Amino acid sequence: MLHTVNKSPFEKNSLQTCLRLSQPGSSILLIEDGIYGALKGSDAAANITEHLQDRQFYVLGPDLKARGIDKSRLIDGIEIVDYDGFVKLAVEEPKVQSWM
Amino acid sequence: MSDQEASPTSGIIKKFLYVNRRAPHGSNYAQEGLEVALVGAAFEQDVAMAYIDDGVFQLKTDQDTSEIGTKNFSPTYRALGDYDVKKIYVEKESLEKRGLTQDDLMPLVYEDEDDDWAEKPMINLVSAAELQDIIEQSDVVLNF
Numbered sequence: 001m002l003h004t005v006n007k008s009p010f011e012k013n014s015l016q017t018c019l020r021l022s023q024p025g026s027s028i029l030l031i032e033d034g035i036y037g038a039l040k041g042s043d044a045a046a047n048i049t050e051h052l053q054d055r056q057f058y059v060l061g062p063d064l065k066a067r068g069i070d071k072s073r074l075i076d077g078i079e080i081v082d083y084d085g086f087v088k089l090a091v092e093e094p095k096v097q098s099w100m
Numbered sequence: 101m102s103d104q105e106a107s108p109t110s111g112i113i114k115k116f117l118y119v120n121r122r123a124p125h126g127s128n129y130a131q132e133g134l135e136v137a138l139v140g141a142a143f144e145q146d147v148a149m150a151y152i153d154d155g156v157f158q159l160k161t162d163q164d165t166s167e168i169g170t171k172n173f174s175p176t177y178r179a180l181g182d183y184d185v186k187k188i189y190v191e192k193e194s195l196e197k198r199g200l201t202q203d204d205l206m207p208l209v210y211e212d213e214d215d216d217w218a219e220k221p222m223i224n225l226v227s228a229a230e231l232q233d234i235i236e237q238s239d240v241v242l243n244f
Contacts, residue, residue, distance in 0.1 A: 008123050008154050010198065033126035036157065041199030062167030066125050068160040068174075073199070 002027045002093035005034040006100060009044035017098040019047055024054035027089060029081070035067060038074045045075055050076045060086060065077045115146045117238035120155035124174070130158045131173045133244030138176075141183035146237070148187035149180070150231065153238065155244075156194045157224070159205040174206075181210030181222060188222045192233055 007014040015037045018028060028051075030037050035046055036058045048057055057078040061094050064071070064080065071080060081089065090096050118137045122129035126211065141147045151159055163174040180188070188208060202225055209219040226234065235241060 006126070008126070011123070033123045033154070036123065036154070036198070039199050043197045043199075045199070055128070061207050063125075066163060066165040066168045066170070066172075067123070067157060068162035068164070 002029060002089050002096045004029045004031055004096065004098045005037065006032040006098070008033040009037040009047060014099040015089050016033070019051050019055070022097075024057065027056045027058065027093060029058040029060065029086065029089060031063055031086075035059050035063045035069060038078050039069065040073055040075045048075050048078070058085070058089065113144065115144050115148070115237065116140045117148050117150055117235060117241045119150045119152060119235075119241060119243045120158060120244065121153040123154040123157045124160075124163065125168065125170060129244045130155070132172075134158075134173065134176055134240075136242065136244070138179065138187065141185050142178070147183075147185045148189065148190070148234070149185065150189045152191045152194050152231070152235065154191055156198060156200060156205075159188075159190065159208075160200075161204060161206050161207050162202045177206060177208060179202040181208065182211070186220075186222060187208045187224065189224050189226045189231060189234055191228060193228050195225070
């Protein structure tokens, strides 16, 4: 299943709840302000680093670029996708859950 | 306008603090806060900006919205100095929590008319304790 998160982990608990309620093997795509959850060295980074082994994490490139976040600032192991990649994930996965 | 009302040029100057706590592109708060601050400055008020919590992301370098189809208002922050805004306070704790340093922030400057128009940095990193005093000493605090 594909889970999307579009809120900053510093402002809302959407990412935490997503990780608590998604099954191992899920794909998690961070979009819009959700991309701040992918920042290496932040207080929120543990949310993702603790789940890297059993979840696949993606982040939407255009949303990173809009916010001035370079790929070098991301937690290692997160894959950057473009809009085509977003569509591909949504089509490949049987369902999409949006954590807002 | 009655003559009791303060006109923009009557000399009544208040200390305005604009408190910005939202990230820049997920909602309109950041852009609205910036525009309202510029209006305050255009009315010759003593304007200061505070960036706290996710608001610190507003000042991030290298923002480019060309691929998300929204207006890139990030260069507008550089106009603050032209509107005589000289004080930008960024809370240290908020930056650190997000894994950012001052090097991640746009190098905003103003020209100091009392010092032969020398360019001076506008951004001051302040602690929460210092920000408490700044908020307390403001006449008007507006939140975005």
